[in-house]
Amino acid sequence: MTRMTQRKGGSVVLLQGNEAIARGALEGGAIFCAAYPGNPSSEIIETLAEASKDLPIYVEWSVNEKVALEAATAASFTGCRALVSMKQNGVNVTSDFLTNLTLSGTKGGIILISCDDPSGISSTNEEDSRLFSRLADIPLLEPATPQEALDMTKWALELSEKIKQIVMLRSVSRLSHTRSNVVLGNLPDFKQRPHFDVSSPFHTFPIIEKHIQRHQKLEQAREMFEESPFNPYRGPSKPELLIISSGCAWTYIGEALDLLGLSHRVGLLKLGTTWPLPKRLLKKHLQMCDRILFLEDVDPFLEDNVKSLAADMGKEIGLKEFMGKASGHVPDYGEQSPGVVMGVLGKLFDLDWERKRYRDKVTPWEEGLIPPREFGFCAGCPHRGSYYAIKTALAWDGKEGFVSGDIGCYSMGLFPTGFNQVKSVHAMGSGVGLASGYGKLEQFGFDQPVVTVCGDSTFFHAGIPALINAKFNASDILLLILDNSATAMTGFQPHPGTGNTAMGTPTEPVDVEALCRSLQVHVEVGDPYDMRDTARTLYRLMKMDGPRVLILRRKCALVQKREEGFPYLMEVDQDKCLGESCGCGRYCTRIFRCPGLIWDKEKGKASIDEVICVGCGICAEICPEKAIRMEARI
Amino acid sequence: MPHNLIITGVGGQGNVLASQIVGMAAVDREFRVTIGETFGLSQRGGPVMSHIRLSKEKNYGPLIPPNMAHFIIGLEPLETIRILLEYGNEETIFIVNSRPIYPLNVIAGDVEYPDLEKVRSAISESGGTLYWLDATQRAVEMGDPILLNMIMLGALCGLSPFPLEIQDFKNVLKKVFATTKLEINYRALDMGLKLITEYEN
Numbered sequence: 001m002t003r004m005t006q007r008k009g010g011s012v013v014l015l016q017g018n019e020a021i022a023r024g025a026l027e028g029g030a031i032f033c034a035a036y037p038g039n040p041s042s043e044i045i046e047t048l049a050e051a052s053k054d055l056p057i058y059v060e061w062s063v064n065e066k067v068a069l070e071a072a073t074a075a076s077f078t079g080c081r082a083l084v085s086m087k088q089n090g091v092n093v094t095s096d097f098l099t100n101l102t103l104s105g106t107k108g109g110i111i112l113i114s115c116d117d118p119s120g121i122s123s124t125n126e127e128d129s130r131l132f133s134r135l136a137d138i139p140l141l142e143p144a145t146p147q148e149a150l151d152m153t154k155w156a157l158e159l160s161e162k163i164k165q166i167v168m169l170r171s172v173s174r175l176s177h178t179r180s181n182v183v184l185g186n187l188p189d190f191k192q193r194p195h196f197d198v199s200s201p202f203h204t205f206p207i208i209e210k211h212i213q214r215h216q217k218l219e220q221a222r223e224m225f226e227e228s229p230f231n232p233y234r235g236p237s238k239p240e241l242l243i244i245s246s247g248c249a250w251t252y253i254g255e256a257l258d259l260l261g262l263s264h265r266v267g268l269l270k271l272g273t274t275w276p277l278p279k280r281l282l283k284k285h286l287q288m289c290d291r292i293l294f295l296e297d298v299d300p301f302l303e304d305n306v307k308s309l310a311a312d313m314g315k316e317i318g319l320k321e322f323m324g325k326a327s328g329h330v331p332d333y334g335e336q337s338p339g340v341v342m343g344v345l346g347k348l349f350d351l352d353w354e355r356k357r358y359r360d361k362v363t364p365w366e367e368g369l370i371p372p373r374e375f376g377f378c379a380g381c382p383h384r385g386s387y388y389a390i391k392t393a394l395a396w397d398g399k400e401g402f403v404s405g406d407i408g409c410y411s412m413g414l415f416p417t418g419f420n421q422v423k424s425v426h427a428m429g430s431g432v433g434l435a436s437g438y439g440k441l442e443q444f445g446f447d448q449p450v451v452t453v454c455g456d457s458t459f460f461h462a463g464i465p466a467l468i469n470a471k472f473n474a475s476d477i478l479l480l481i482l483d484n485s486a487t488a489m490t491g492f493q494p495h496p497g498t499g500n501t502a503m504g505t506p507t508e509p510v511d512v513e514a515l516c517r518s519l520q521v522h523v524e525v526g527d528p529y530d531m532r533d534t535a536r537t538l539y540r541l542m543k544m545d546g547p548r549v550l551i552l553r554r555k556c557a558l559v560q561k562r563e564e565g566f567p568y569l570m571e572v573d574q575d576k577c578l579g580e581s582c583g584c585g586r587y588c589t590r591i592f593r594c595p596g597l598i599w600d601k602e603k604g605k606a607s608i609d610e611v612i613c614v615g616c617g618i619c620a621e622i623c624p625e626k627a628i629r630m631e632a633r634i
Numbered sequence: 635m636p637h638n639l640i641i642t643g644v645g646g647q648g649n650v651l652a653s654q655i656v657g658m659a660a661v662d663r664e665f666r667v668t669i670g671e672t673f674g675l676s677q678r679g680g681p682v683m684s685h686i687r688l689s690k691e692k693n694y695g696p697l698i699p700p701n702m703a704h705f706i707i708g709l710e711p712l713e714t715i716r717i718l719l720e721y722g723n724e725e726t727i728f729i730v731n732s733r734p735i736y737p738l739n740v741i742a743g744d745v746e747y748p749d750l751e752k753v754r755s756a757i758s759e760s761g762g763t764l765y766w767l768d769a770t771q772r773a774v775e776m777g778d779p780i781l782l783n784m785i786m787l788g789a790l791c792g793l794s795p796f797p798l799e800i801q802d803f804k805n806v807l808k809k810v811f812a813t814t815k816l817e818i819n820y821r822a823l824d825m826g827l828k829l830i831t832e833y834e835n
Contacts, residue, residue, distance in 0.1 A: 014657045014667060121672065145693065178696040179657055179669040251695030259699060338699035339720070355701045355723055358761070362719045365756040370716050371745035373644070376679050376738040417738060590742045595679065598741050611779065 004047060005054035009185040017175040018043035020146040020182050021085070021113055024153025026051060028109065029188040030083040032075035033059045034068040036461065037490040038087030039122035040173040041115035045085060046493070049502040056190050061493050061502040064428070064461040065090030066097055069112065073101060076110040076166075077202055078194030081157050085113035089427065091129040093462070095136075098166070102136040102214055103204035105164045108192070109157035112138075115171045118297045118335035122173070124407065124425060126333070128299035130170050133275040137214045138168045139221035140275035141230070142247040146180045148272065152230065154185065159224065165217045170274075172297050174335065175248045222276040230272025231281055239267030241348070242289040244306060246271045249297050249336035256341045260351055277305055279313075286310055286317045294324035295344070297336050323348070376417035379596035380557030380566060380614035382528040383410045386482055387418040388592070388622075389534035389552075390451055394421070396539050401449035404438065406431035406463070408455035409489045410482050417593055422453070429454070429462025432479055436466050439475030439547075449542050453480045456512060457487040457495040464515075470547045471519045478541055479549045481512055482528070484556040492559065513551055521547040528552040529618050557614060566615035568630040570596070572606045576627035579604040584624050592622050636689035637797055638698045639790075642717055643709025644735045645673065645682050648783035652707075653684035655787060655810060659802040660688045670696025679738065681713050688797065705796060707786050710735050711753045724761030729789045729830070730754075731782060733770035765789065767829050773822065781822040788826025800827055 003013045004023055015023065022044050025033060035045040049059045062068035065086040072082040086094065091114050098112070114129040133140035141156055143149040149171065156167040204210050225231070234254065235242075243266060245253055250270045257263045269285050271277070286292065286306075294303035303324040310320055325332035330344055346353045377384045387403075387410075394401035405413055405422035406429065413422035424434060435452035454463045459481050470477040487493045494500045496510040516523045522544065526534045534552065541548050560566065580586070588606050589599045596613030599606060606627065617630040639656065643649045653669050660667045670685040687694040703721040708714025708730035722728075732750065740747045758764040767789060773781040791800040800823055807819050 012661065014654070014661045014669075147693075174670060174696055177671045177673070179654065179667070179671070180693050180696075181661055181666055248696070252697065252699075255695055255699065338695065338697050342699060358701060358723055359719060362722065362756070362760050365752075365760075366715065366719050369748045369752065369756070370712065371737060371739060371747070373679065373681055373712070373737040374739040378679075416742065586743060590744075593738050593742050595738055595741065598736065599743065 002050070002054070005051050005187070006184065007187045010183070012181050012183050014179050015146050015150070015182040016043060016177060016179045017146045017149050017171060018115070018177070019047050020149040021153050021169070021171065022047035022051065023182070023184060024150040025083040025111070025157070026055065026057070026187055027150070027185045028081060028154040028157035029190060029192065030081045030157060031057045031190055031192055032072050032080060032082040033057065034062045034072045035085040036062055036065045036068055036090060037487050037493040038090055039490055040117055040176040041085045041087045041113065042490045042493065043176070044113060045502060046491070052503050055187070059502050061495065063496060065093040069094045069097055072110060073106065075194065076106040076108040078108065078196045080108040080192040080194050081161070082108065082110045083113065085115070087123065088114055088116040088127045088129045089123065089125070090114070091132050093428070095132060098132065099136045100204050101166060102138055103207065103210040104202040105213065105217070106160065106166050107164060109161035110166050111153060111156045111160060112166055112168045113153070113171065114168060115173065115176045116298065117173045124427070126298055128301060130274065130301045131299065133168050137218045138166060138275070139163070139218065140273070141167065141169045142272055142274050143169065143171060143175060144247050144250045144270065144272065146175070146178060146182050148230065149175065150182055152272065159221065163217045163220045165214070170247065172248050218276050222278060225273035225276065225278040226280050228273050228278070231270060231278060233267060233269045233285060235267030236264055237288065239289050240265045241291045241293055242267045242269060242285060243293045243295055244269045244271065244302055245295045246274050246302055247297055249295050252336060252338045252341045253295060256338060256345055260342065260345055260349070260353055262345065262349060271302060274302060275305070277309055279309060282306060282309055283313055283317060286313070286320065290318070291321045292323065293329065293344070293348070294322070295330060295336060295341060300325040300332065374417070375412055375415060376593060376595060377409065377412060378557050379594055379612050380560065380616035381409070382484055382552065382554035382557065383413070383418065383482060384594060385528035385531050385534070385554070385618050386453070386480065386552050387413050387421050389528065389531045389538055390421050391419040392531070392535035393538035393542060394449065394451070396535070397449055397542060399448055401451065404431040404435045404450055404452040406452070406454045406458050408458050410453055410455060413453065419591070428458055429466055432463045432466035433469070435477045435479065436470040436473070436475045439470060439477040440473065442476060451478050451480060451538070453482055456481060456483045456485065456497050459512065460496050460510070467516070467521070467547065467549070468519060471521050474546060476545050477547050479547070481549060481551045483512060483551050483553045486556040486559055488556045488558065516549045521549055523549045523551070525551045525553060528554050529616060531618060531621055557616065561614055567633055568615040568617040569633050570608045570613050570615055570617065570619070571629045571631065572608055573627045573629055574603060574605045574607070576625050577605040578625055582625065588619060588623055588628065592619060594619055636687045636694045638703050639686040639705040639707070640683060640698065640703045640717065640721055641686065641707045641709065642681065642683045642713045644713060645680055647682070647709045648780060649682045649684055649709060652783040652787055653686050655803055655806050656686050656798070658806045658809070659798050662805065663798060663802055665690060666693045668693050668696050681716065683717065705790065705793065707790060709782060709786060711750060712737070712748065715748065715753050715756060718757060718760055722760050722762065726760070726762035727793055727795070728757050728762055729765045729767065729786060730757065731769040731786065732766055733768070765830055765833050769826070769829070772825055772829070776818065776822060776825065781818065784819050784822035785826040785829070788823035789830045790826070791823070792827045792830030800824070
């Protein structure tokens, strides 16, 4: 029994937003929870997987977000409650099923959690997933605090079951990774017995009728939203300015108003139910004031929808001045923050709020004094070896070859840590699809070699169809599967190749090599730590035609370090290292860039940082003077 | 006005655990706590910053408004000076660990790590109070550099305006660490407190 699985409510605990969502799902009786890992959403399923040790629920890491939603929907169709969670990109993946599911409707309460990532703190984009709620007529909730995350998740399951429609809840990184006091509610008994009523099938036909029903469900939700406690107002009854906000952005505004002394002049309406909009509630508040400001994370979602509503109500509420992203008052990109909010309000009310004297004093010290902290592969990371081998092979070939990249730690191949070999990164599996296309360009005179890289989890997620496409169309593709036996980027969640499930149940691992061989494509296996041999293999494979797969297999260094450790003690023989006079131009630290290899400024020679070096031994190969020595650990 | 504390450093320094311990201790003392964590690609060597806000009245938002930090714990000097302009003010109290963790671009020779004396004087001349501690050194002497975060938390307890006491943290550690690891972490907290009480500018 943990704080997450205590049955009785009432106690106050410190919970992270994602943990609060998980607790809300439990309090709402979700017995089937599925997801594909992705920051900032991963902790939801991790928390539920942990809870499954004490509670009769089922939790899985699915192969991708679309399958996760489909699997969870099976629970809903049989009358049970379910949760599916993902990062914003995952909503794109699942959207094909989602937009049809909203036509067929659902049965047991089901909720889709999307954790968006404003400013793309750990993503390839900062997409606003709320647009899907409009696209597919899905009721949308936006919690602002961990307490609301819990309360809304729980309520969303009830709402979904009532209107027989999936409900969406949008979190953002800041909320998902915020911890605060949360009051727990009671847990139910989880006594749900799945049964599919064969007299009530789920499909989208007749389409027009189902579309009409979808709108009716939305209207039902709208009625409930009108009275929702999730839409509070604070401020005077006749404010000079009305701010409409939602989600985490709202938490900055009240404090900003207090700090700027504007609380008695400005009204603040927070919307927790952001699609469909509660019309009567908005009418009441829009009538209070003629100047409206919108503050929300990423896209002008509330802004556009409220403006559209205001146009419909024009005759009753009169002409309004709207300020937000469209008017240029608020940046139309990036995360909201107290600084952004105070900046917008300070300008509107002509307030001098910045600590100018302090800032003027400190600014010159910061200028030129603060280098950015470059991202890099960990010491011992097999990806460093893989990219070094790729760099070597492409240089031997000398035809401006490049890497078509994908999503994972190895996306950092874009940067110096991966020797800048990667020239494109987009979505899960897209590097393979692109490579499949490059592989058909030769007939038009394209002669640059392309290597595509894909991690094991990404390969299962979306790489397989692209590889099959390459096989089907006889594309000249060279796919490197960087198999580190982990979903490392997001925190080491199990995947089909690891041999265990989210709930810790042992499972027969899917054999990547056998799977590729079954397609009858050319398959080889290599060791990224053996950089020279891997480069030779790569060079040989580059000269072949058709689909080829090279599996580079080595455990993620973080896992290796935790499980078994590394074999070597490294040392730089500073008598052998020629330093600046070598002519190598500090190749080991400047190019190879392992954080365990450092430059000893005093001696002007390379050195090992014993705290950071793990002892993988691969750098011994790169020194032209053979000054890096490895010695077996005893 | 809440107590605004920032813990800043680099992935792997135990930042998130430290902020959780402060948060749990504060909940036990009936504070309303909000902790905002920024840790993007932290495992891959990036900066990690936690904003911790404690109040007896209400929960504040997860980010501290510009220049309103009361306390800044810098686990790493460069990461401390990185946030000086945005969050510091003339009254901020800094506890900074003197040991740099060099970014890859510094190791590679692309850019220079700022001169440590300059970092130190910039922070102290910004107006606040600076405790510049060789905390990593002490942690290594105690047997493990990972004890750094506990030393820094112990130091925090030595500041009279900070509302929690070392015993509050010790009570939480019992819930967080295995019994075998408790004693050394208690000692690290005590060490931090001692460094502050005996600190001479």
